[in-house]
Amino acid sequence: MEQRKAGKKTSRKTGKASVRPSQSGRSAFSKKKKTKKDRVRERNFHVFLFLAGFFVVLCISGFFLYRGYRERQQQEWQRVVSEQESESGAEQWQAEGAPYIDVQLLTPNEYSRPQIPIEQIKYIAIHYTANPGAGAMDNRNYFENLATTHETKVSSHFVVGLNGEVVQCIPTSEMSYATNERNVDTLSIECCHVDETGAFNEMTYDSVVKLTAWLCTRFGLTEENVIRHYDVTGKNCPKYYVENPEAWEQMKADIAAQIQEDYILQENL
């Protein structure tokens, strides 16, 4: 009796009894139900696997596409900026009274070149590197490497070397990390020095005076807008010109004289 009941099943749709192959009792019936469930489960699992795989592939390809896009954007941006900076060119700047400027812009990165625009330039700040004997490119490369070392956030628009060479690291339209709360409206110049006194040698001194004066004429400033890092935060920087205020006054006087010379040069261009 049991067996017959199990073997016959009434179709809900047709109301007709359908005869199924004889299977043994309730256990067979529930086993059959379980199999169907399993199949559904299996199918769902496959769908899940497929969707998960699809999602992973989507994420990976999205990541690479985005990275490629960012890289292309950065390259394009760098190309535009270097063209802008060399538009008038080092020769033109020299004719206007600047020392030779080697434009070696840093790769944009949040540790040394965050690409934050400077709205208005109000000051030019003089610093010393606190790293006796290191050259301009050494300092520039230190800033560049911060993009990978993440050691600290520091940089400068210009570095003046021991032979008077000038390396530009950041366009004057962007902020550097050098002068604390004055970063927002200040161009920064790091100066190399031979020894612990922090005094600039003659070549470095002449170059920083020329560079600062030329920047003053370019941005409508005077020697009164030339400051030391010390004037902003009280830091002993540039060391020699904080410890010897008369040397600082002399530098400002030399910058003022050079500004006058530059204006005459520029009028005659």
Ligand SMILES: [Zn+2]
């Ligand atoms: Zn400083």
